[in-house]
Amino acid sequence: xxxxxxxxxxxxxxxxxxxxxxxxxxxxxxxxxxxxxxxxxxxxxxxxxxxxxxxxxxxxxxxxxxxxxxxxxxxxxxxxxxxxxxxxxxxxxxxxxxxxxxxxxxxxxxxxxxxxxxxxxxxxxxxxxxxxxxxxxxxxxxxxxxxxxxxxxxxxxxxxxxxxxxxxxxxxxxxxxxxxxxxxxxxxxxxxxxxxxxxxxxxxx
Numbered sequence: 001x002x003x004x005x006x007x008x009x010x011x012x013x014x015x016x017x018x019x020x021x022x023x024x025x026x027x028x029x030x031x032x033x034x035x036x037x038x039x040x041x042x043x044x045x046x047x048x049x050x051x052x053x054x055x056x057x058x059x060x061x062x063x064x065x066x067x068x069x070x071x072x073x074x075x076x077x078x079x080x081x082x083x084x085x086x087x088x089x090x091x092x093x094x095x096x097x098x099x100x101x102x103x104x105x106x107x108x109x110x111x112x113x114x115x116x117x118x119x120x121x122x123x124x125x126x127x128x129x130x131x132x133x134x135x136x137x138x139x140x141x142x143x144x145x146x147x148x149x150x151x152x153x154x155x156x157x158x159x160x161x162x163x164x165x166x167x168x169x170x171x172x173x174x175x176x177x178x179x180x181x182x183x184x185x186x187x188x189x190x191x192x193x194x195x196x197x198x199x200x201x202x203x204x205x
Contacts, residue, residue: 003048005031019094025063028055063099068106076113080106091165098168105161112154119147 002010008031014023032052035045061067065084072080087102122144125133 003031004035004045005048005052007031008034025059028052029059032056065103065106068103068110071107072110073114076110080110083109087165091169095168098165101161101165101168105158105165108154108157108161112151112158115147115150115154119144119151122147 005027009027012027012030014020018026032049032055035041035049035052038045041049061070065081065088068084069077069080084102084106087105088099091098091102122140127133
């Protein structure tokens, strides 16, 4: 007896502009949906559904932006998911490498927010009446110093990851010179000197 996945694949041929991996993912999702809505499933179908559900979760985590969101503070999760979608729209998520870099970029963005919140908590004590008291104990100063390092590290990651993504999407143009003449007082790195520079101060070079 054919599996539900095999039946779904037979009924839905691969699209011309669809990669083999995208096609397999789409078929697993459709097969899982079909089995999920089936009123009566036999033992083999229950096992297949369980396996397909695991695959679908993996697809959502790896491609849908849910991996960095797992480690994001609850109140920031909607913003993290929105940022992932915006970055995917800007840089494209067809490449697994781009997906991974976007995941890390969102994670670094969240980490910067976490450190910023920690710095705020370290600097200020919020009183019950709504007022704020500055705190400058030795332990607090050391904590703020470490938190600032964390902020700088997260910001550095954001800058590096964003640059890599930009270079992957729009590679920088590289011009290769075959012959170069550099102005006076500058070093000549490539090519031979023009003939009128063959003699300097009356001496043959």
